[in-house]
Amino acid sequence: MNYNWNWGIFWEMNPEGSGTYLTLLLMGLRWTLATAALAAIIALTFGAIVGVIRTLPARWAVLAGDAWVEFFRNIPLLVQLFLWYFVVPELLPKAAGLWLKTLPNSSFWTGAIGIGLFMSSRVAEQVKAGIRSLPRGQAMAGTALGLTTAQTYRYVILPMAFRIILPPLTSELLNTVKNTSVALTIGLMELTARTRAMQEYSFQVFEAFTAATLIYLALNASLTFLMRRLEKAVAVPGYVAGK
Amino acid sequence: MPTTQPAMIELAAVSKWYTPQFQVLKDCTTSVSKGEVVVVCGPSGSGKSTLIKCVNALEPFQAGTIRVDGVNLSDPGTNLPKLRSRIGMVFQHFELFPHLRITENLCLAQEKVLGRSRDEAMTKGMALLERVGLKDHALKYPGQLSGGQQQRVAIARALAMDPIAMLFDEPTSALDPEMITEVLDVMVELAREGMTMMVVTHEMGFARKVAHRVIFMDHGEIIEDRAKDEFFSSPRSDRAQLFLSKILSH
Numbered sequence: 164m165n166y167n168w169n170w171g172i173f174w175e176m177n178p179e180g181s182g183t184y185l186t187l188l189l190m191g192l193r194w195t196l197a198t199a200a201l202a203a204i205i206a207l208t209f210g211a212i213v214g215v216i217r218t219l220p221a222r223w224a225v226l227a228g229d230a231w232v233e234f235f236r237n238i239p240l241l242v243q244l245f246l247w248y249f250v251v252p253e254l255l256p257k258a259a260g261l262w263l264k265t266l267p268n269s270s271f272w273t274g275a276i277g278i279g280l281f282m283s284s285r286v287a288e289q290v291k292a293g294i295r296s297l298p299r300g301q302a303m304a305g306t307a308l309g310l311t312t313a314q315t316y317r318y319v320i321l322p323m324a325f326r327i328i329l330p331p332l333t334s335e336l337l338n339t340v341k342n343t344s345v346a347l348t349i350g351l352m353e354l355t356a357r358t359r360a361m362q363e364y365s366f367q368v369f370e371a372f373t374a375a376t377l378i379y380l381a382l383n384a385s386l387t388f389l390m391r392r393l394e395k396a397v398a399v400p401g402y403v404a405g406k
Numbered sequence: 407m408p409t410t411q412p413a414m415i416e417l418a419a420v421s422k423w424y425t426p427q428f429q430v431l432k433d434c435t436t437s438v439s440k441g442e443v444v445v446v447c448g449p450s451g452s453g454k455s456t457l458i459k460c461v462n463a464l465e466p467f468q469a470g471t472i473r474v475d476g477v478n479l480s481d482p483g484t485n486l487p488k489l490r491s492r493i494g495m496v497f498q499h500f501e502l503f504p505h506l507r508i509t510e511n512l513c514l515a516q517e518k519v520l521g522r523s524r525d526e527a528m529t530k531g532m533a534l535l536e537r538v539g540l541k542d543h544a545l546k547y548p549g550q551l552s553g554g555q556q557q558r559v560a561i562a563r564a565l566a567m568d569p570i571a572m573l574f575d576e577p578t579s580a581l582d583p584e585m586i587t588e589v590l591d592v593m594v595e596l597a598r599e600g601m602t603m604m605v606v607t608h609e610m611g612f613a614r615k616v617a618h619r620v621i622f623m624d625h626g627e628i629i630e631d632r633a634k635d636e637f638f639s640s641p642r643s644d645r646a647q648l649f650l651s652k653i654l655s656h
Contacts, residue, residue, distance in 0.1 A: 303464050304501035308515035308567065309491025318514055322505045401549025402504045 172367045173374065184361050188374055191357025195382075198275045198343040198353060203336055205279025210286020215316060217287065218294045228287065235284035240345050244277045248349040274346030274353075282339050289331050293324035326397055333390040337383045354378060413437040413473075414571050414602045415461055420470035422456060422626075430456050431467065432626045438571070443603045445613040445634075448623035449649060454606045455498075457623065458573050461604065462493045475570055491519045494564030494572040498579050500556040502548035508535065508559055509544050512566050520567065527566070534562035538592050554585025561592055571602040578609055608653060614638060622646045 173185040181187060209231075217228035235243070248270065252260040266272060297320060305315035325332075347356035358375040362368045415438040422431040430453050438444045446454045459465040461472060463479045463486050472479045477489055502511050512531030516522045522530070535541045538558040540551075548556050557577055564572060574593065578586045590612050597603055597616035607613070613620055613634060620637040622630040622645075629643045641647050 298499065298501070300497050300499050300501040301503070303459075304495075304497060304503070306487075307462055307464060307490055307493075307495035307497075308563070309487045309519040310515060311487050314518055318518065319503050323503075326505065399505045399549065400547045401551075402547065403549065 166369070168369070169367055170370060172361075172365055172370050175365075177361070178364050179360075184365065184371075185374075187357050187361055188354065188371075188378065191352060191354035192378060192382075194271065194351060194353040195340070195343050195355075198271060198278065198346060198351065199340040201275035202279035202282060202343065203339050205276060206282035206286050206335070206339060209280065209283035211290055211321075213283065213287035214290025214294065215321070217291045219312075232284040232287050235281050236288075240278065240281050240342055241348060243281055244274060244345060244349050247277045248273045270346065270349045270351040273349060274343065274351045278339060278342050278346065282335060282342070285335050285338070286332065289328045289335070290324065293328035294320055296327055297323055323399075326394075326399065329390065329394050329397075333387060336386055336390065340383055340386065341379070412440060414440045414442075414475055415604060416471075416473040417457075417461070418471045418473075420457070420460060420467050420472060422453075422460065422465070422467040422469075430626050431460070434470070434623075434626075434628050436621055436628060436631050438602060438604050440602055441600045442618045443597045443601075443605065443616050444619045444621060445617040446604065446606045446621045446623060447608060447610070447613070447649070448629075452623040453626040454621075454623045455575050456626075458575050458604055458606050461573055462490045462495060464490075464495075487519070491515065491567055492570050494561075494567060494569035496557070496560050496564055496572065496574045496577045498576040500548070500553070500560045500580075502556055502560055502563070504548050507545055507547055508540070508551075511548065511559060512563050515563075516566050530566050531562070534565050535559070538562050539588075552585060553581045554588045557581065557585075557589045558592055561589070561596075565596075571604070572596065574603065574605040574607065576606050576608070578607065610638075610650075610654060622649065624649075 173188075174183050176182070177184050177187045179187065181190065213228045213231050216224045217232070219225065238246075252263040254260075255263065263269065301319055301323070302315055305319040306312075310318065343351075343353055344355040346353060347359070352360075354375055358371045361371040365371070417434055417436050420431055420434040421429065423429045434453075434457055436444075446458065448454050456465055460467045461474065463472075474489060474493060477484055479486070479489070502508075503514070506514065509528065509531055512534065513524065513527035516527035516530060517524065532541065532544065535544055538561060540555055540558055540562070543551060543555065543559075548559070551559065561577075577593070578589050581589065586609070590609060593603075593605070593612065594616050605612070605617075617634045620630070620632060620634050621628055622637070622641070622643070624645050630637060630641060630646050637646070638650070641650060
């Protein structure tokens, strides 16, 4: 293989005029972070609501929650992003569709919301599992004390359920970060897209993707570290799971 | 005493089905007067836990009526959370909230349901902790206490709501033998103070000591419902005799 290694490429100017190639990658990282943050907030919010709904006694609520989860987890993420970005604006009334298409940073909003909703189905599945893993007597004890269903969830069920699912939630958070790369297909110039741009401008494919690999790795390793800290901080003294 | 007082808990022909084929409670009728201590016993699977959970509507039932302090549970206008807050319940597995300190376990419902201030709730909670002998453990978490200690906290948590009656669902069944006494002592004291109590238990020593009446259940039916002395000296049914001979033989 005839390849000219050039690790100094990161300090060379990119042809876009936005600074060095490193700047190019960091601009991508900013979109990756913003997309992951918004997607994670959406995933957690909707995942928690839908997960709780699926454990309620009302049958219609459970059905609605199940439908949500099945819809968002059974269609590939790539197809979902295409649906939101290319198909939905065409189905809307003309003015609304036009507004969507001309929205500034529309690929960011579509990407973040699309990935967030996709991930919400997985979070919902875990929230439900976490709630189900608690002894049935816990909810009964809350109810017997006169707490309403909402209060029982708020003060008794969810604080323990979320502690129990923190480790798998960490995985979902990392998946959310990684899935932001799919948004390059709808034109979001996030880290992977910027890496490909660097490759096309400079032909330094190995350097570009080594950098991207290390940045993703460092980002997710930091998140894992923070989540472990959180797990320790909220650990319940004397509590042994499954007891 | 039982007959002169008004009924605090009244069950009339209560029936419950898990499936159309499987009936767990069959026409259960009984009552508990104010200040009365009633022990419910019977073999496992006889429906006694289900029956006691129906009394504060933790379990739904399909036929019959239950009235607590005159309030019909099945009446759509009944505010169930409010009614439940007036009935203390103690569970087999304690069901303290593991992520909350003992004090927080005691204060939660006092504040959220009764609307007491933190100070008021703490004063009440600490007094009850002292009463069950656990004042020194106030700032611990449930997982740091023994089973017997946790159950005493659970009793204190129920008492903190100033209940008009207390329900106990096999309160000592999950405990190591050496911890049973400390829980029973608290319950005996409570009974002697005149608390209205309905107790599902196999502890016949407790029944002999403080119960006014004993209900014997089998296959979802109330087989015997009699004054304590009559029940122990001359149980009428063969099934109750067999049950007593089995659990009293040691």
